[in-house]
Amino acid sequence: MMTAGRIPVVGAVVVVAAVVVTLGGRPSVAATQARTVWDGVYTAEQAARGAPLYAWSCAECHGSDLTGGEMAPGLAGSEFAWNWNGLSVGDLFERVRISMPQGVPGSVSRQEKADILAFMFARSGFPAGETELASRTAMLAGISVLAEAPTPR
């Protein structure tokens, strides 16, 4: 009963957002914040760049198939995604930027870490898109990690 009553409201919000985007000529803040890992937030080429970087800097502990090792958790798939569900890609990037590779976080550059995240996202089944994942935390703060694809808007 509640659900039936809410459908028109959701529809109206989408229409308003679309009008704001159209009239404003640039994405509204609301539209930016609503982006998720299901919106194509990295490119296939970037993920391909990230693969050897991951193998070199992360696989030793997190496993060559990203499923984790003795101490380190997996970095792809549903358990990983649920761990980060609702948090932002900025939070995830900061986690890696500050603390990974464990013990030597400065050994991998910001750009390389963004490429590694793209590779992790590809392995989690998040779709590739037209724009590369940025290496600036502020630009990643508006993208949410969602373990499950949202229902089509």
Ligand code: HEC
């Ligand atoms: C020397 C081993 C080691 C290496 C190399 C390493 N990690 Fe880790 N990583 C760990 C351990 C152990 C944990 C869990 C304990 C902790 O949080 O520090 C972890 C945790 C993480 C987490 C948090 C996972 C979660 O869901 O909570 C992320 C993300 C991560 N690592 C990414 C990376 C990336 C990306 C690289 C390569 C750039 C990397 N790690 C390299 C050992 C390592």
